[in-house]
Amino acid sequence: MESQFGSPDVIVVGAGNAAACAALAAREHGASVIMLESAPLEEAGGNSRYTAGAMRVVFNGPEDLKQIIPDLTDEEIASADFGSYTIEQFYDDMGRLTEYKTDPDLAEILITKSLETLIWMRKKGVKFQASFGRQAHKIDGKFKFFGGLACETWGGGEGLVELEHKAAIRDGIQIFYETPVIDLLEGDDGIIGVKVRIGNKKVDIHCKAVILASGGFESNAEMRARYLGPNWDLAKVRGTRFNTGGGINMALKAGAMPYGQWSGCHSVSWDMNAPPFGDLVVGDSYQKHSYPHGIMINARGERFVDEGADIRNYTYAKYGKVVLEQPNMFAWQVFDAKISPKLRDEYRIRQVTKVQANTIEELAEKLEGVDPKAFIETVKEFNQSVMTDVPLNLAVKDGRGTKGLSIPKSNWANTLDTPPYEAYGVTCGVTFTFGGVKINNHGQVENEAGKPIPGLYAAGEMVGGLFYYNYPGGTGLTSGAVFGKLAGDSAGLAVTQN
Ligand SMILES: Cc1cc2nc3c(=O)[nH]c(=O)nc-3n(C[C@H](O)[C@H](O)[C@H](O)COP(=O)(O)OP(=O)(O)OC[C@H]3O[C@@H](n4cnc5c(N)ncnc54)[C@H](O)[C@@H]3O)c2cc1C
Numbered sequence: 001m002e003s004q005f006g007s008p009d010v011i012v013v014g015a016g017n018a019a020a021c022a023a024l025a026a027r028e029h030g031a032s033v034i035m036l037e038s039a040p041l042e043e044a045g046g047n048s049r050y051t052a053g054a055m056r057v058v059f060n061g062p063e064d065l066k067q068i069i070p071d072l073t074d075e076e077i078a079s080a081d082f083g084s085y086t087i088e089q090f091y092d093d094m095g096r097l098t099e100y101k102t103d104p105d106l107a108e109i110l111i112t113k114s115l116e117t118l119i120w121m122r123k124k125g126v127k128f129q130a131s132f133g134r135q136a137h138k139i140d141g142k143f144k145f146f147g148g149l150a151c152e153t154w155g156g157g158e159g160l161v162e163l164e165h166k167a168a169i170r171d172g173i174q175i176f177y178e179t180p181v182i183d184l185l186e187g188d189d190g191i192i193g194v195k196v197r198i199g200n201k202k203v204d205i206h207c208k209a210v211i212l213a214s215g216g217f218e219s220n221a222e223m224r225a226r227y228l229g230p231n232w233d234l235a236k237v238r239g240t241r242f243n244t245g246g247g248i249n250m251a252l253k254a255g256a257m258p259y260g261q262w263s264g265c266h267s268v269s270w271d272m273n274a275p276p277f278g279d280l281v282v283g284d285s286y287q288k289h290s291y292p293h294g295i296m297i298n299a300r301g302e303r304f305v306d307e308g309a310d311i312r313n314y315t316y317a318k319y320g321k322v323v324l325e326q327p328n329m330f331a332w333q334v335f336d337a338k339i340s341p342k343l344r345d346e347y348r349i350r351q352v353t354k355v356q357a358n359t360i361e362e363l364a365e366k367l368e369g370v371d372p373k374a375f376i377e378t379v380k381e382f383n384q385s386v387m388t389d390v391p392l393n394l395a396v397k398d399g400r401g402t403k404g405l406s407i408p409k410s411n412w413a414n415t416l417d418t419p420p421y422e423a424y425g426v427t428c429g430v431t432f433t434f435g436g437v438k439i440n441n442h443g444q445v446e447n448e449a450g451k452p453i454p455g456l457y458a459a460g461e462m463v464g465g466l467f468y469y470n471y472p473g474g475t476g477l478t479s480g481a482v483f484g485k486l487a488g489d490s491a492g493l494a495v496t497q498n
Helices: 017-028 062-068 074-078 087-097 104-112 114-124 156-170 221-228 246-253 316-324 360-366 372-385 475-497
Strands: 010-013 033-036 128-130 136-139 142-145 151-153 174-176 181-187 190-198 201-206 209-212 265-271 295-297 331-335 354-357 421-433 444-446 452-458
Touching: 010 017, 010 190, 010 475, 017 033, 017 114, 017 156, 017 209, 017 475, 062 114, 087 104, 104 114, 104 475, 114 475, 151 156, 156 174, 181 201, 181 246, 190 209, 209 246, 209 475, 221 421, 246 452, 265 316, 295 372, 316 421, 354 360, 360 372, 360 421, 452 475
Parallel strands: 010 033, 010 209, 033 174, 190 452, 209 452
Antiparallel strands: 128 151, 136 142, 181 190, 190 201, 265 421, 295 331, 331 421, 354 421, 444 452
């Protein structure tokens, strides 16, 4: 049975973005590499495949972006203000959003290697495009980019994974589907292979190095309840059903150091009627991310969070938790006709939980599970508090807030007074978990004594220490790519030099 796998130098566990980058990098050093993936071909590629492909990368102007997006035309450059996203800005975002808990070494690697890693991906065959659709506003005929996110993969997550898998096959890396890794094989000098389950059979595969890139524990209800806390077992999962924490658990069993915020995760406002796991046809469109421009209310008919505290990129990943904490774990996002034409595309999909009405009173009756009287009172109070002397400007943090509310709205406060009114029902959708294993600056997994476990590397979601409490949008894919390449380079060098 072992023969179908050959005698690889390096085994990569998983087939998402981190795994593909690790495999391609190790192969570049001359190592023979295979990838082992739990999912069948139709569902392979992990959370990476469910994404819209947004990637946070340092760039000092359009000339840097041109290295990743050579197709960017002179007309496009002339028609847009890309601005820049400097090393300092990326550091600021990682620090501020994680309440300065991000591991400084990991953050430095992520930030300083982001541009060179994307250039390398491009050379491997991944294609990128400018995020005109999601990350730019048209002001006076010119697209102005915001939020440090100017670039996304061509074809979103589907395109990314398709091109990475194509590159792997081109480079002689075989991907084995429906091959979950269930344990690590330990020898006297470290990790010497993996145990996989194929049907009902268990098979050992030997190698010189294992790179774990098998995601977090977001798809495991038992682990979510255990580490994230009550009700997290009931949250919807935005992506793959295969990230059940297997890689993390087997690394811990081999002595790896747990690291990062095990009680924290990335989670968003997600359609309340979305299926329990992600749907590759709908992708990330169950998310509802125009909340900064409206209000959110809970079952008590009350607002519960500052919807306009910051631009979406910097609040969306922590507001899923806030929705989960509301009675019965749901909320309604409410907008009026001044805003509804400007809602993001994901509000216009067929699979949406939406109600509409011509008066606030009529809307109140349609908001399932909500105290109608309290809701009407909340809207009245909110409308009276809006600083209408400050102009509404959705393209910038406009400072148009509320006055006198116990829960303020800091920007984009918009009176709800123009029918028809629309409301969208959301619950919490979990994206990925923050806790994982500790790695060193070479991508090697460290044991409890802070020493590398020989032959064991890790990358992507299952690495702990980068994110705490919150997350700057577009960093997951960049982290997978940077740390995947790092682990692949280190493992590839180690196995070919010995
Ligand atoms: C809906 C959605 C939208 C998102 N949008 C973005 C975005 O636009 N930009 C961004 O940066 N991030 C985004 N993210 C986050 C991003 O997807 C992840 O941070 C990133 O893709 C993680 O990459 P990874 O390779 O570590 O994990 P994954 O891509 O999840 O890959 C893990 C792989 O391991 C496999 N696996 C698991 N257990 C085993 C096992 N025991 N044996 C073998 N294989 C196993 C899985 O099947 C999978 O192939 C989004 C996530 C979701 C769910």
